[in-house]
Amino acid sequence: MDKIIAYLKANQERFLAELFEYLRFASVSAQPKHKPDLQACAEWLVAHCRQIGLEAEVRPTDGHPIVVAKTPREAGSRKPHYVVYGHYDVQPPEPLELWKSPPFEPRIEGRNLFARGSTDNKGQNFAHLKAVEAYLKTGTPLPCDLTFVIEGEEEVGSANLDKFLSRHRQELKCEAFVISDTGMPSLKHPALTYGLRGIIAFEITLTGPARDLHSGIFGGAVDNPAMALAQLLAKVRDNRGRITIPGFYDGVLPLTKYEREQNKLYPIKDAQLKKLLGVRELFGEQGFSATEQRSARPTFEINGLTSGYQGEGSKTIVPSWARAKITCRLVPNQKPEKIRKAVLAWLKKNSSPTVKLEITAGHGAEAYHFDPTGKPAQAALRALEKAFKHKPVLMREGGSIPIVNQFKKILGADSLLLGIGLPDDNAHSPNEKFNLDCFEKGQLMGAYLWQELVR
Ligand code: BES
Ligand code: ZN
DSSP: OHHHHHHHHHTHHHHHHHHHHHHTSOOBTTOGGGHHHHHHHHHHHHHHHHHTTOEEEEEOOSSSOEEEEEOOOOTTOOSOEEEEEEEOOBOOOOOGGGOSSOTTSOEEETTEEESTTIIIIIHHHHHHHHHHHHHHHTTOOOSSEEEEEEESOGGGTOTTHHHHHHHTHHHHOOSEEEEOOSBOSBTTBOEEEEEEOEEEEEEEEEEOSSSOEETTTTBTTBOOHHHHHHHHHHTTBOTTSOBOSTTTTTTOOOOOHHHHHHHHTOSSOHHHHHHHHTOSSOOOOTTSOHHHHTTTSOEEEEEEEEESOOSSSOOOEEOSEEEEEEEEEEOTTOOHHHHHHHHHHHHHHHSOTTSEEEEEEEEEEOOEEOOTTSHHHHHHHHHHHHHHSSOOEEEEESOOOTHHHHHHHHHOOEEEEOOOBOTTSOTTSTTOEEEHHHHHHHHHHHHHHHHHHHO
């Protein structure tokens, strides 16, 4: 390990220059105009993987390509095989005016690297590539065979990765997936995440008059779709934070006593969270702590709400339509399609007959939950502790990585979620950043992990 540690230490500056190059691609999977940027980013990544000694190629899909990179195999290798999963696509950077520097022009300030995708997920995943580079370039034998699968559609639901997994079952058969695409509470609290929430996404459009109308001439005699949407959505939640849709909580896996005890030890307290998020007060389903509300309870969130005139000044109209983009986060035992059905039926029943309701379905995924007491999890905890020099915590998180369920279903393998993002990294927000200590310690963790897993 000494050679590896020395190699990592000696090359941090170059690693950063390389990560800068990677972050300059505007690989926004949700926006069709960026398709060429995703392709170019995938090609850059393949070239980079080859440079560090991996056998890499771009694998086209019906959507954005997948990058596959492997450590060179010895003939007839019987070493255990692990797959490192990550994504090179990023969330849309808008609203651009809130960025202190342009999202695709990386910049370092203190120990933080600012850019869209820096923590989610280019930087986190890059730490693993650098750890493996250290093995390959110092001639240190890896105790296992590794395959990197880095996709370009995670932020839009991983629609084409399923098929890829089914088609390449043999090639991807492994002991476990290793993923750094989650968080840790602080540099003193490295974390193994053993649960993620699931998700369903959809859009609701309410249409009223055939065109925007003069609100003075016609207002009062026709329903206003924006008002109808506001009234409909307001009924979804009561003032105690509970979702009122019948069946929404059916079968929700309750927190165990042990989990509730552990949650009390979570190092970020409510007052600190309030400050970090800039809210006046925290708000959530009564009877649960903030840690529980954001990791182990289902939610119904409006992600976007659009209607009428949004430009400068005023415009007196009754808008023709109103639209909401919605996602619900799901927890273990909630079946995405069952929840989707219950929600859509409720919306249909409660929408006013004065407007036309249209619903378009988006992606969906079950929650993920795995046993953190097994051998691979214990190995991961040792690697975390060696790298960060602090005892790791076990936690569930609220975000979703839809494909982990498919890893389990199609390939029978669990995912070790070893996130190295911090709570103030601004993932999906303006001024996303990645902490350079997380980057360095993440590389070390990656390097230790292969030793610990095979021990
Ligand atoms: N890295 C996140 C997921 C995440 C973040 C998990 C923090 C746990 C803690 C991932 O890139 C992500 O944002 N996923 C999307 C998936 C969705 C678009 C289907 C999410 O959770 O919104
Ligand atoms: Zn994300």
